[in-house]
Amino acid sequence: MLRHVIPIGRLFGISIDLDYSWFLIVGLLAWLLAVSYYPAEFRGWTPGEYWAMGVITAVMLFVSVLMHELAHSVVAQHFGIEVPRITLFLFGGVSQIATEPPDAKTEFWIAVVGPLTSLALAAFCWEVEPLVAGSQPLYALAKYLAIINLVLAIFNLIPGAPLDGGRVLRAILWRVSRNQHRATMITALTGRFFGFLLIFYGLWRMLTGDFAGGIWIAFIGWFLESAASAQTHQEALKYQLGGHIVADAMQRNIAEVHSDATLQALAEQTGLPSNGRPVVVTTPQGAIGVVTLDRIRSVPSDAWPATMAVQVMTPLQSMKTIAPNAILWSALERMGRNGADQIPVVDGNGIVGMLSREDILHYLGVLQSFQGWNGRRR
Secondary structure, eight states: OOOOEEEEEEETTEEEEEEHHHHHHHHHHHHHIIIIIHHHHSTTOOHHHHHHHHHHHHHHHHHHHHHHHHHHHHHHHHTTOOOOEEEEETTEEEEEOSSOOSSHHHHHHHHHHHHHHHHHHHHHHHHHGGGGTTSHHHHHHHHHHHHHHHHHHHHHTSSSTTSHHHHHHHHHHHHHHSOHHHHHHHHHHHHHHHHHHHHHHHHHHHHTTOHHHHHHHHHHHHHHHHHHHHHHHHHHHHHHHTTOBHHHHOBOOOOEEETTOBHHHHHHHHOOOTTOOOEEEEETTEEEEEEOHHHHHTSOGGGGGGOBHHHHOEEGGGSOOBOTTSBHHHHHHHHHHHTOSEEEEEETTEEEEEEEHHHHHHHHHHHHHHHHHHHHHO
């Protein structure tokens, strides 16, 4: 799968990536600082100094964002939750936390440490200001970072998903009500409310003369509302799939070929199924890998009689798999994290089925049809 990110390193075992949109926002922010903020606050600099400070400040802002996200990630790791990567992008940064927190207490601490880190950075920069007052550029940088980290902390404490304040609110509601689903739906709705509020406020600013500031506020509101709406749909899907396992939705009828079969024999035996499902390669001891349609097509057809299936297969031990008794929602999450459209279902040493996104959607449709029929019956 094509990833629109650039890996820049690892910290605490976590990959740090830059989304392509990061360059857009850093460039825009550097430009605004160089032509607007710094000339208004600090007169007498050369154009080169304004631009240099604009670029340095924009980069340091994202260093602050990275520290904010690292705080979330390190606390998640402390509670035994895997964090594969942090991605910096247009709207700041996001930690890819592999699984949901197991309880409200864990959720609370993972969420609240981000704004606390931003507040600590603001306080640090505030204390540094008088120490660097003799150097105007350093003073300017410390002053801006103190203000922006304070704003970042306050904004993230808005009590609506997907912001940290929404996660804190969800943890509190979860602890009080003992109902994670209800707590998630409430915070998603509050997130949508604050998103619409920012959109209308941004439009009002545009109509009263501050077009640039207004459109940026409205854009942030749109992003917040969209993310909260997506969380609402995701939680509804999770709730509908709750209690159902992979074995309920997986496809059990999977094509198999022996490891010594050629691609020509594979094509003749399986007919290269148009559903795109991989063919399992087996030995007397069990499955050893799968051959996908894309891998078959990567080999010229005139070479199929001399190419063994085992030569182009993906070994089972290098694949992400799932057990048939795993929760169906966890399978969907795993496919999302790995960018996979389907995943082998393994029980012991054998592949007992394949699960695809299409299978999950089909099963969800069956569930919804049954629920609708049952409701009409009552």
